[in-house]
Amino acid sequence: QVQLQESGPGLVKPSGTLSLTCVVSGGSVSSSNWWSWVRQPPGKGLEWIGEINDSGSANYNPSLNYRVTISVDKSKNHFSLTLTSVTAADTAIYYCARDDYGGNTNAFDLWGLGTMVTVSS
Amino acid sequence: EIVLTQSPATLSLSPGERATLSCRASQSVSKYLAWYQQKPGQSPRLLIHDASKRASGIPARFSGSGSGTDFTLTISSLEPEDFAVYYCQQRFNWPPWTFGQGTKVEI
Numbered sequence: 001q002v003q004l005q006e007s008g009p010g011l012v013k014p015s016g017t018l019s020l021t022c023v024v025s026g027g028s029v030s031s032s033n034w035w036s037w038v039r040q041p042p043g044k045g046l047e048w049i050g051e052i053n054d055s056g057s058a059n060y061n062p063s064l065n066y067r068v069t070i071s072v073d074k075s076k077n078h079f080s081l082t083l084t085s086v087t088a089a090d091t092a093i094y095y096c097a098r099d100d101y102g103g104n105t106n107a108f109d110l111w112g113l114g115t116m117v118t119v120s121s
Numbered sequence: 122e123i124v125l126t127q128s129p130a131t132l133s134l135s136p137g138e139r140a141t142l143s144c145r146a147s148q149s150v151s152k153y154l155a156w157y158q159q160k161p162g163q164s165p166r167l168l169i170h171d172a173s174k175r176a177s178g179i180p181a182r183f184s185g186s187g188s189g190t191d192f193t194l195t196i197s198s199l200e201p202e203d204f205a206v207y208y209c210q211q212r213f214n215w216p217p218w219t220f221g222q223g224t225k226v227e228i
Contacts, residue, residue, distance in 0.1 A: 036218075046157075046165065046208055046220040061217040062122075095164055105176060106212050107155035111164040 002027035004096050004112035012090075012119050018083040022096030022112055029077050030054040034099040036108060037070060037081045039092040047092075051099055052079055086119045093117075123147055123211045127221035134226065140196040142224045144209035149189045153212040156185055156194045159223075160205045168207075169194060196226075204228055 008020035022035070029035065037049040050060035052070040060068050064083070072079040083090060094117055098110040124147040134140055144154065156169040167176040169185035172192060182197040196203055209221040 045222045046210075048216075048218040048220070050216070051218075059216045063217070101212075105155075105167065105170040105174075106153065107167050107170040107176075107210070108157070108165070109167050109170075109176065111166070114164050 002098070002110060004098065004110060006094060006096050006112045006115040008094075008115060008117070010116055010118060012086050012117060013121055014087055014119055016086055016119075018081070018086050018090060018094075018117055018119075020081045020094055020096075020115060020117070021078050022080070023076075023078045025077075029072055029079060030074050033103070034101050035070075035072070035079045036097045036099045038095045038097055038108070038111075039090075040095070040114075041089075041092045049081065049083075049094075088119050091117065091119045122217060123150060123214055123219050125209050125211055125219055125221035127207075127209060127224045129224060130222070131225045131227060133228070134199055135228065136199050136201055138199050140194075140199055140203070140226055142194040142196075142207055142226070144187075144192040144194070144221050146190045146192075146211055150211040150213035152188050154185075154187070154192050155210045155212055157208045157210065158203075158205050159208065160202075165208065170212075199226070 034051045036051040052058040067084045069082045093114040095114045096112045097108040100109045126145045128143045152172040157165040159165045173185045206223045
């Protein structure tokens with residue numbers, strides 16, 4: 001079955017750039033889905049960061065718009081998140097998720113396990 | 122941005138009891154609301170989509186209802202594994218997709 005796996009550095013320095021990748025296994029990033037990033041600060045709720053489809057069309061949370069970029073690499077079957085100018089407020093568990101927009105569920109029907117990223121010097 | 126407000130923040134119940142969780146939207150989202158369950162140390166899991174449709178493999182004790190601005194997630198008889206945090210998410214208008222702040226169901 002399709003699985004998602006996040007990877008990337010667990011520690012990023014303040015003012016630096018956070019970069020994460022989500023590998024899609026058992027399926028294709030070119031399927032008719034959107035692919036999202038969601039984050040969760042320790043002990044807090046869920047925040048949608050942004051999404052991309054296999055054509056490279058992306059949408060972002062306006063609260064992060066000027067700091068975030070999401071890209072897709074169909075040859076590697078993965079999609080990536082880049083967040084610039086990070087601060088301690090960006091410390092969170094970062095999840096990738098499959099968005100079944102317009103499909104059977106019209107919801108985030110598959111999630112990765114998440115990866116913890118800490119912003120600290 | 123559509124704001125979702127969940128209540129109560131915490132629900133203290135015993136196994137076998139009925140749980141009723143509320144999610145209110147700042148504007149109508151029609152039927153386009155999803156519910157997720159998150160257990161400690163785990164990623165969220167889709168429970169309900171389109172307000173009332175159970176996702177694949179979700180037990181029948183979970184049910185969703187509502188439309189417009191007011192939605193309810195009901196767990197008819199709590200099992201030990203149901204004690205978790207539950208989030209609603211609107212799927213009507215974006216960006217951004219928004220989540221409620223969560224309701225913790227505790228023993």
